[in-house]
Amino acid sequence: xxxxxxxxxxxxxxxxxxxxxxxxxxxxxxxxxxxxxxxxxxxxxxxxxxxxxxxxxxxxxxxxxxxxxxxxxxxxxxxxxxxxxxxxxxxxxxxxxxxxxxxxxxxxxxxxxxxxxxxxxxxxxxxxxxxxxxxxxxxxxxxxxxxxxxxxxxxxxxxxxxxxxxxxxxxxxxxxxxxxxxxxxxxxxxxxxxxxxxxxxxxxxxxxxxxxxxxxxxxxxxxxxxxxxxxxxxxxxxxxxxxxxxxxxxxxxxxxxxxxxxxxxxxxxxxxxxxxxxxxxxxxxxxxxxxxxxxxxxxxxxxxxxxxxxxxxxxxxxxxxxxxxxxxxxxxxxxxxxxxxxxxxxxxxxxxxxxxxxxxxxxxxxxxxxxxxxxxxxxxxxxxxxxxxxxxxxxxxxxxxxxxxxxxxxxxxxxxxxxxxxxxxxxxxxxxxxxxxxxxxxxxxxxxxxxxxxxxxxxxxxxxxxx
Amino acid sequence: xxxxxxxxxxxxxxxxxxxxxxxxxxxxxxxxxxxxxxxxxxxxxxxxxxxxxxxxxxxxxxxxxxxxxxxxxxxxxxxxxxxxxxxxxxxxxxxxxxxxxxxxxxxxxxxxxxxxxxxxxxxxxxxxxxxxxxxxxxxxxxxxxxxxxxxxxxxxxxxxxxxxxxxxxxxxxxxxxxxxxxxxxxxxxxxxxxxxxxxxxxxxxxxxxxxxxxxxxxxxxxxxxxxxxxxxxxxxxxxxxxxxxxxxxxxxxxxxxxxxxxxxxxxxxxxxxxxxxxxxxxxxxxxxxxxxxxxxxxxxxxxxxxxxxxxxxxxxxxxxxxxxxxxxxxxxxxxxxxxxxxxxxxxxxxxxxxxxxxxxxxxxxxxxxxxxxxxxxxxxxxxxxxxxxxxxxxxxxxxxxxxxxxxxxxxxxxxxxxxxxxxxxxxxxxxxxxxxxxxxxxxxxxxxxxxxxxxxxxxxxxxxxxx
Numbered sequence: 040x041x042x043x044x045x046x047x048x049x050x051x052x053x054x055x056x057x058x059x060x061x062x063x064x065x066x067x068x069x070x071x072x073x074x075x076x077x078x079x080x081x082x083x084x085x086x087x088x089x090x091x092x093x094x095x096x097x098x099x100x101x102x103x104x105x106x107x108x109x110x111x112x113x114x115x116x117x118x119x120x121x122x123x124x125x126x127x128x129x130x131x132x133x134x135x136x137x138x139x140x141x142x143x144x145x146x147x148x149x150x151x152x153x154x155x156x157x158x159x160x161x162x163x164x165x166x167x168x169x170x171x172x173x174x175x176x177x178x179x180x181x182x183x184x185x186x187x188x189x190x191x192x193x194x195x196x197x198x199x200x201x202x203x204x205x206x207x208x209x210x211x212x213x214x215x216x217x218x219x220x221x222x223x224x225x226x227x228x229x230x231x232x233x234x235x236x237x238x239x240x241x242x243x244x245x246x247x248x249x250x251x252x253x254x255x256x257x258x259x260x261x262x263x264x265x266x267x268x269x270x271x272x273x274x275x276x277x278x279x280x281x282x283x284x285x286x287x288x289x290x291x292x293x294x295x296x297x298x299x300x301x302x303x304x305x306x307x308x309x310x311x312x313x314x315x316x317x318x319x320x321x322x323x324x325x326x327x328x329x330x331x332x333x334x335x336x337x338x339x340x341x342x343x344x345x346x347x348x349x350x351x352x353x354x355x356x357x358x359x360x361x362x363x364x365x366x367x368x369x370x371x372x373x374x375x376x377x378x379x380x381x382x383x384x385x386x387x388x389x390x391x392x393x394x395x396x397x398x399x400x401x402x403x404x405x406x407x408x409x410x411x412x413x414x415x416x417x418x419x420x421x422x423x424x425x426x427x428x429x430x431x432x433x434x435x436x437x438x439x440x441x442x443x444x445x446x447x448x449x450x451x452x453x454x455x456x457x458x459x460x461x462x463x464x465x466x467x468x469x470x471x472x473x474x475x476x477x478x479x480x481x482x483x484x485x486x487x488x489x490x491x492x493x494x495x496x497x498x499x500x501x502x503x504x505x506x
Numbered sequence: 507x508x509x510x511x512x513x514x515x516x517x518x519x520x521x522x523x524x525x526x527x528x529x530x531x532x533x534x535x536x537x538x539x540x541x542x543x544x545x546x547x548x549x550x551x552x553x554x555x556x557x558x559x560x561x562x563x564x565x566x567x568x569x570x571x572x573x574x575x576x577x578x579x580x581x582x583x584x585x586x587x588x589x590x591x592x593x594x595x596x597x598x599x600x601x602x603x604x605x606x607x608x609x610x611x612x613x614x615x616x617x618x619x620x621x622x623x624x625x626x627x628x629x630x631x632x633x634x635x636x637x638x639x640x641x642x643x644x645x646x647x648x649x650x651x652x653x654x655x656x657x658x659x660x661x662x663x664x665x666x667x668x669x670x671x672x673x674x675x676x677x678x679x680x681x682x683x684x685x686x687x688x689x690x691x692x693x694x695x696x697x698x699x700x701x702x703x704x705x706x707x708x709x710x711x712x713x714x715x716x717x718x719x720x721x722x723x724x725x726x727x728x729x730x731x732x733x734x735x736x737x738x739x740x741x742x743x744x745x746x747x748x749x750x751x752x753x754x755x756x757x758x759x760x761x762x763x764x765x766x767x768x769x770x771x772x773x774x775x776x777x778x779x780x781x782x783x784x785x786x787x788x789x790x791x792x793x794x795x796x797x798x799x800x801x802x803x804x805x806x807x808x809x810x811x812x813x814x815x816x817x818x819x820x821x822x823x824x825x826x827x828x829x830x831x832x833x834x835x836x837x838x839x840x841x842x843x844x845x846x847x848x849x850x851x852x853x854x855x856x857x858x859x860x861x862x863x864x865x866x867x868x869x870x871x872x873x874x875x876x877x878x879x880x881x882x883x884x885x886x887x888x889x890x891x892x893x894x895x896x897x898x899x900x901x902x903x904x905x906x907x908x909x910x911x912x913x914x915x916x917x918x919x920x921x922x923x924x925x926x927x928x929x930x931x932x933x934x935x936x937x938x939x940x941x942x943x944x945x946x947x948x949x950x951x952x953x954x955x956x957x958x959x960x961x962x963x964x965x966x967x968x969x970x971x972x973x
Contacts, residue, residue: 139741140855162745184690195688198665213946220885221662221851222924223651223701224931224943225969226951230697234690251744274606277718278629280791282749324747324799332791384688388607418687457689464691476691479680483958484693490957491950502692 042092043078047085051129053077062124063115065106066174069467071114074101075121081129083204083212083243089125090241090496091210098123099499100208102237104179105150107171109382110465112183112236116500125241127178134216134244136161141249142201142218147178147242151185154247163249166193166284170366178242184234186461188365191417192284193250195461197233204244205232208496218246231487236463237498239491251323253284257330258319258358259337260307261346262291266391269316269416272345273387279336281320281329286417287365288390289315293372293411297364300371307361308348316346316416317365365413372411376429377436379443383451384420384460396450397423405440420460423447448475469504509559510545514552518596520544529591530582532573533641536934538581541568542588548596550671550679550710556592557708557963558677565590566966567675569704571646572617574638576849577932579650579703583967592708594645600624601683601711608716609668609685614645614709618652621714630716633660633751637833645709651701653928655832658884659751660717662928664700671711672699675963685713698954703930704965706958718790720751724797725786725825726804727774728813729758733858736783736883739812740854746803748787748796753884754832755857756782760839760878764831767838774828775815783813783883784832832880839878843896844903846910850918851887851927863917864890872907887927890914915942936971 043052053059054076063071075098080086093100099118103126106113115122127148134144138161145154151172158165167180169187179185181203185196193199202217215229232240263269266288273286291310298304308315322329333351340346352358372378385393394412401410405425414421425443427436448458448471458471472481481503488495488503510519520526521543530538542565547553560567566585570593573580582589594615601611605628612621618639625632634647636654648670652663660666669684682696699707730736733755740753758777765771775782789796800818807813819825839845852860861879868877872892881888892910894903915925915938925938939948948970955962955970 137853137855139737140853141744142853184694186688186690190688194665197694198661207946211946213950214944215947217922217924218853219851219922219924219927220854221653221657221882221887221927223653223928224924224926224935224939225701225947226706226954227651227664227697227701228947228950228954230694234692234694239693255747270606277608278790280722280789280794322747323745327747327799328795332794384686386604386607386609386685387687388604415688420688455684455686457684457686457691459691460686460688461690468691472691477681479674479678480682480692480695483680483695486957487693487695487954490953 040076043076043089046088046092047078047080051079062103062126065108065111065113067109069111069114072117072122074115074124077124077126079126079129086125086241086243087206087210087212090206090208093123094209094494094496100125100241100496101498102178102241103127104148104176105171105174107175108179108183108465109462110467112463112465112498112501114466116466118499127176130243133157138163140218142246143249144216144218144244144246145177146244148176151175151177151180158249159252162252164252165247165249167196167199177245181233181242181245182235182237183463186420188285188287188415190415191286192282197230199248200229200233200245201248202246203229203232203242205240205242207240208492208494216244216246236465236502238488238502239497253321254323254325255327255329256319256321256358257333258317258352258361259333259349260361261316261318261349262308262310262312263314263316263346264312264344265314266394268345269314270388270391272316272340273416275340275345276318276336279332281332281336282322283318283417284321285317285319287317287414288416288421289365289368289413290411291315292409293368293413294364296375297368297371300374301363301367304360304364307350312347317361368413372424372426375426377427377431377433378411378424379437379440380422380424381444381447382422382460382462383447383456383458384418385451385454385456387416387419389454390416390419390421393450393454394421397447400446400450401425401443405443464502466501473504507543510543510556513555513559514545514547518546529570529593532575532578532580534576536578536581539584539589541582541591544591544593546593546596553592553708553710554673554677554679557673557675560590561676561961561963567592567708567963568965569645569708570594571615571643572638572641574642575646575650575932576929577934579930579932579965579968581933583933585966594643597710603628605630607685609713610716611683611685611711611713612644613711615643618642618644618647625716626719629719631719632714632716634663634666644712648700648709648712649702649704650930653887655752655754655882657882658753659749664697666715667696667700667712668715669713670696670699670709672707672709674707675959675961683711683713703932703969705955705969706964720788721790721792722794722796723786723788723825724800725784725819725828726800726816727828728783728785728816729775729777729779730781730783730813731779731811732781733861735812736781737855737858739783739807740883742803742807742812743785746799748799748803749789750785750884751788752784752786754784754881755883755888756832756835756880757878758782759876760835760880761831763842764835764838767841768830768834771827771831774817779814784828835880839891839893842893844894844898844900845878845891846904846907847889847891848911848914849889849927849929850914850923850925851885852918852921852923854883854886856921857883857886857888860917860921860923861888864914867913867917868892868910872910931969933968940971
């Protein structure tokens with residue numbers, strides 16, 4: 040460890056069991072192997088030095104951002120070589136914010152929320168947004184190509200990147216921290232590191248796109264007869280001229296449950312149908328008639344039977360209430376008992392048929408058990424969970440209902456969908472890779488891993504199943 | 507050739523010199539080596555068979571789309587192995603158009619314009635748009651990651667792709683023709699083939715994003731004092747609430763020249779400043795107040811001195827006149843004599859300083875010669891040319907002024923820019939790769955080429971400089 044200590048200072052090389060133990064576990068409580076050490080570089084040069092030394096010492100490297108991932112990509116795995124956790128928390132600076140250029144360059148260890156706030160202070164908008172954003176770091180969000188609720192308008196994390204800085208497994212630094220919007224000079228290397236979950240290199244910096252701040256936002260909560268109706272309403276809203284930034288679907292039982300669970304929440308509309316929708320549109324201009332465009336389209340939607348009851352938020356308070364229902368739903372749902380979660384995507388127009396199939400599958404195999412569904416209808420990514428009896432321990436429910444996730448994944452893949460839409464593979468979905476991933480794509484991935492990390496140093500055991 | 511003939515039918519295997527000669531040259535007249543044969547697969551299976559046979563016969567493969575590229579990527583190069591041109595013209599079908607899903611799946615040999623038209627008929631919009639769109643094929647446009655005028659709103663070609671079908675150099679088919687918007691199941695293989703100019707595989711199909719049709723469009727032509735003023739106006743327009751789909755910059759001399767060159771064109775505004783701007787905004791809703799939002803922002807811009815004279819088109823005819831000026835400018839410019847073209851991008855906020863530097867460089871080295879500038883200020887991609895005397899032959903002018911392109915490229919790269927923003931590398935920019943490309947990025951590209959095309963079959967001599 041002396042090499043790391045002289046490089047980083049002794050305070051940034053943790054080896055005592057009580058110091059490194061938190062780095063063997065992620066925020067879902069998944070337990071991994073104890074790393075040999077946790078190091079905290081403060082600069083790109085130090086990060087490069089760390090990887091050079093790790094290669095020299097024959098260590099394996101596990102990058103750590105905010106450890107908010109849901110697939111265990113940050114969990115160290117036991118192996119023959121000692122594991123070095125590289126924690127990016129000290130690399131949390133904004134390098135450059137250029138409002139005219141609509142871009143921000145940051146260290147990888149800055150939180151997603153800190154980037155949002157810096158953009159807001161400059162009159163700009165950074166759209167990446169998801170539940171863990173106060174803890175999740177940019178480097179981790181890019182490594183898992185995070186999604187969230189705004190992808191219908193702004194794309195996934197990879198779509199927000201203009202440039203990247205990556206330390207390669209041998210310690211060399213790939214400096215592609217440019218902020219240009221067009222560059223056709225060879226292979227799109229950046230896109231390999233985005234979404235690679237740290238298995239090809241260590242992301243240390245990124246240039247990110249900003250957007251005009253939204254000065255008008257209109258948010259509606261609706262009851263809808265079915266996902267089929269919601270889909271037609273989506274098309275109608277997309278044609279409305281109001282720029283949609285979110286289109287979320289939730290089952291009404293989950294809405295009711297959430298409103299009962301969180302003090303102070305009220306039902307925005309009577310729940311007379313089994314499904315609800317949240318729609319948000321916005322504009323950079325404070326007096327853009329977003330409300331009028333939405334009202335007109337919603338009126339047409341009601342006329343056509345696509346929506347039943349509608350509340351268009353009249354105040355920021357009402358708007359915030361709508362979003363609190365959406366954001367509190369996962370926790371409210373967990374409070375009712377154990378659940379088997381999924382993270383699938385199908386083509387947007389296939390979502391209603393897919394949901395029908397999932398409900399049929401669940402009803403046939405686990406009759407009477409609650410299926411919770413919420414997600415991003417606008418991009419086809421619905422999170423569906425099967426909930427067990429309130430008092431059943433989680434392990435027992437997983438034993439009873441573990442087949443649910445695999446069954447839902449199969450139903451998605453059969454429909455041209457994905458078994459991991461936004462959470463990545465990590466370790467928890469390695470079996471899915473073996474069962475569902477196109478075998479030719481998997482073999483190409485192995486070739487790329489061998490080409491870019493020939494010694495197998497980076498985040499071993501993740502993303503690529505053994506074989 | 508018998509293998510190809512039994513696979514495709516004799517009519518789709520061209521070997522007679524008069525039949526294959528057109529495939530040795532691209533539309534700019536660049537001459538390449540004669541291929542051994544030109545084959546025309548009609549299906550993905552046939553294309554796969556062609557590549558299997560080519561590998562077996564030890565041939566090199568040059569994919570041909572519409573051959574409208576500007577960097578010579580489709581030009582066969584002489585080498586030790588015989589060259590097989592695979593022309594995609596027969597694979598021109600629409601496989602699936604799903605308006606509710608906002609997606610279209612097509613063969614790679616369909617023209618860009620045919621995709622636009624199919625989308626339009628379905629009430630949808632396919633935004634990829636550039637001069638050669640009537641001839642250029644989707645496969646070629648994706649292989650060069652084409653840009654064009656709408657990238658400020660919709661991104662480059664790669665951003666429009668949901669799924670891809672690629673025949674690998676060994677004839678296996680990577681079927682990733684899905685149309686889902688979120689999928690985090692491993693490395694982004696698709697992005698390697700997009701922009702690879704046919705050096706890693708043969709694109710045979712693509713699933714593409716569609717967007718709501720724009721039912722309102724407002725287009726303005728303005729004189730502006732300088733690119734610095736244009737940049738501030740861009741930020742103002744982005745905050746206006748009107749959804750910008752284009753923000754183009756042209757020098758006034760070029761505008762004047764174009765209006766004089768094309769019969770029927772008139773100057774939209776008096777040319778009292780050295781620069782002009784074209785702005786277009788749109789909305790899917792026919793009664794969205796795009797015009798009011800633009801008028802308000804333009805009035806503020808005039809007040810702030812960012813624009814002098816403004817014409818906001820009052821009719822479709824006036825709008826079309828504005829765009830004809832922009833579209834005819836390259837041809838009008840060429841009519842005045844020989845030119846050295848460039849295709850650089852810099853960060854958007856750096857464009858004004860970059861243009862100052864280019865004008866200074868040109869004035870110091872080629873005094874009195876005209877510098878023509880037009881391009882996409884909204885994404886930092888300005889095409890700048892140095893024009894020679896009317897009667898000077900092109901070769902002679904290139905000998906005199908050839909250093910212009912390299913100088914402009916260096917000025918862009920010094921400012922964090924690209925020496926090939928949207929035209930790719932092909933063969934004409936290989937020297938730029940050697941001089942300007944990050945050497946570590948270049949070495950990673952070579953590793954990827956070796957991993958995915960170990961026998962060096964695909965489009966040899968392109969993109970990667972010898973070394």
